[in-house]
């Protein structure tokens with residue numbers, strides 16, 4: 001009797017989570033139009049789920065401009081380094097602090113990205129850092145479950161008034177290791193981050209328990225789609241065993257009012273000059289890396305390499 005009650009409770013919980021996941025597949029999803037704004041219902045979705053997806057935030061011309069710049073031998077790819085995931089996969093990435101004036105900087109500072117993030121986070125933001133994540137076909141590595149604030153807390157950021165936008169450069173699917181998120185997990189607050197395999201990640205037992213309460217959503221995106229997410233949203237991604245690469249451009253923002261109290265490898269408050277969306281297609285300096293602080297591929301020490309002049 002006792003067992004069947006437990007079994008019933010378990011199956012109805014599973015059903016609840018399945019229904020919630022299905023609901024979350026349609027909730028928090030918007031399509032960009034020129035009059036897109038953070039309306040009360042967009043804000044409510046972000047506050048409830050910890051993320052919003054904006055489909056077609058960038059059109060195909062903008063995605064091509066970005067991809068061409070990122071793939072160019074003259075561009076940021078020169079600062080790529082690899083990181084083993086400890087399970088046989090490798091994440092290649094480029095990481096930098098100041099936005100600069102290349103296409104990544106213009107996109108990070110444009111209204112539809114930075115302005116949207118400002119509204120979602122409730123005040124002025126600055127460019128905390130950005131990265132290109134390259135999950136290559138067949139070899140692309142995994143990220144364990146984590147909250148970005150799990151790490152950023154250690155950097156002296158007092159409030160979790162931070163968020164990231166992840167912009168798909170390639171189609172992101174379950175097959176090529178798209179991001180997985182747990183909607184609503186940002187409301188739990190910061191979870192302890194410990195060594196999980198070879199990576200620092202959220203306490204595994206706690207994440208297992210959380211998954212009994214909250215559903216899981218695979219964030220499948222088309223090129224140009226964007227995910228805006230809160231820094232306490234639990235997320236991870238699996239290895240890419242497919243023959244399709246999955247590259248993504250991520251920009252992390254911090255509220256200006258939340259200037260980190262310690263000097264560290266990411267940026268403290270620097271006012272960010274926002275630009276209109278039209279600046280993207282007008283950008284003539286797509287691979288000019290002047291002013292960007294890159295993580296040194298050799299040491300992964302971010303302040304070591306600063307581009308002073310255009311190459």
Ligand SMILES: O=C(O)CCC(=O)C(=O)O
Pocket residue numbers: 133143148166177178179235236237248250
């Ligand atoms: O895009 C991914 O696969 C994961 C990226 C991520 O979790 C991060 O950079 O914090």
